[in-house]
Amino acid sequence: MLHWLPAILKAPLAFLLFSCNLAFWGSLVTLIGLAKLISPNTAARAFWSKPAHWCYRGWSSYNKVLMELFNRVEWQVSGVAELKKDSWYLLISNHKSWLDIPVLSQFALNRIPEPKFFLKEELKWVPFIGSGSWALDMPFMKRYSQAQIAKNPQLKGKDIETTRKSCEKFKHTPTTIINFVEGTRFTEQKHKQKRSPFRHLLPPKAGGIAFTLASMGQQFHSVLDVTILYPDNPGHVALDMLCGRLKRVVVLVEILPVDHQIIGDYFNDEAFRTSFQNWLNQRWLKKDQAITLYHQPEAASPENALC
Numbered sequence: 001m002l003h004w005l006p007a008i009l010k011a012p013l014a015f016l017l018f019s020c021n022l023a024f025w026g027s028l029v030t031l032i033g034l035a036k037l038i039s040p041n042t043a044a045r046a047f048w049s050k051p052a053h054w055c056y057r058g059w060s061s062y063n064k065v066l067m068e069l070f071n072r073v074e075w076q077v078s079g080v081a082e083l084k085k086d087s088w089y090l091l092i093s094n095h096k097s098w099l100d101i102p103v104l105s106q107f108a109l110n111r112i113p114e115p116k117f118f119l120k121e122e123l124k125w126v127p128f129i130g131s132g133s134w135a136l137d138m139p140f141m142k143r144y145s146q147a148q149i150a151k152n153p154q155l156k157g158k159d160i161e162t163t164r165k166s167c168e169k170f171k172h173t174p175t176t177i178i179n180f181v182e183g184t185r186f187t188e189q190k191h192k193q194k195r196s197p198f199r200h201l202l203p204p205k206a207g208g209i210a211f212t213l214a215s216m217g218q219q220f221h222s223v224l225d226v227t228i229l230y231p232d233n234p235g236h237v238a239l240d241m242l243c244g245r246l247k248r249v250v251v252l253v254e255i256l257p258v259d260h261q262i263i264g265d266y267f268n269d270e271a272f273r274t275s276f277q278n279w280l281n282q283r284w285l286k287k288d289q290a291i292t293l294y295h296q297p298e299a300a301s302p303e304n305a306l307c
Helices: 007-037 042-070 100-108 121-125 129-135 146-151 158-170 188-193 207-219 237-242 270-294
Strands: 074-078 088-093 115-117 176-180 220-229 248-256
Touching (some): 007 129, 042 100, 042 129, 042 237, 088 100, 088 207, 100 115, 100 176, 100 248, 121 129, 207 220, 207 270, 220 270
Parallel strands (some): 088 176
Antiparallel strands (some): 220 248
């Protein structure tokens, strides 16, 4: 364990090792992705998906090893007793840090099917992340501002079209579809700009997950409403982790049913759209209250440890 190293040495060493872990597994999964690309039929492409996911699990496992190498970190998770590896899940989560992706990947390991993240299109060009995500069939989403859509109305709904195409792929193999519903990481600046009604969260975006639910319907076993928080690290979480200052990673999970309340025509049924937005806002209000409670000294710890 390297807890004893000073932060000025920990940070560059940790960054180097995390980068090497990403480069190693990212290179392997990219090669597998190329093999899958030139495969002659569906059966051959399905064959290559298994070693690709094996590489993804390797990346996730070693991330946890590295985090614990530099940090005396306590992992806490609650609400996972009923999860299954052979089911389909839609996982919605808040988004605090880029560390959320390794955390959710570790949470999914040996609990639920391999996750598919909806990623920002900018990540497509990041070495190893972009090519590895492509090989794992993770969809890239391009967000357009209201000004861009007003200038070019054809851009409206492009993200929904990406969601539709991705859902077609995910119907054939048990999958966990992960959506950071706020659309971006939380910062105080974004919180003020968006005039968020929540204390610790940005306003949720309903259209993408509503369309995912409508596309895959009852194929989803459950919706997993996940809250990620780092209660002892209110600042820059990723930098704290690299410097060895990460103390607790908390993952709160609530398993929700998939029923008529959340499946419907979001874009053409105004009554359903209002109902779904109310449902999602209530989920976010509950999540916000949980985060507020966890920042109080008397907050109780979850019952299970992440392993």
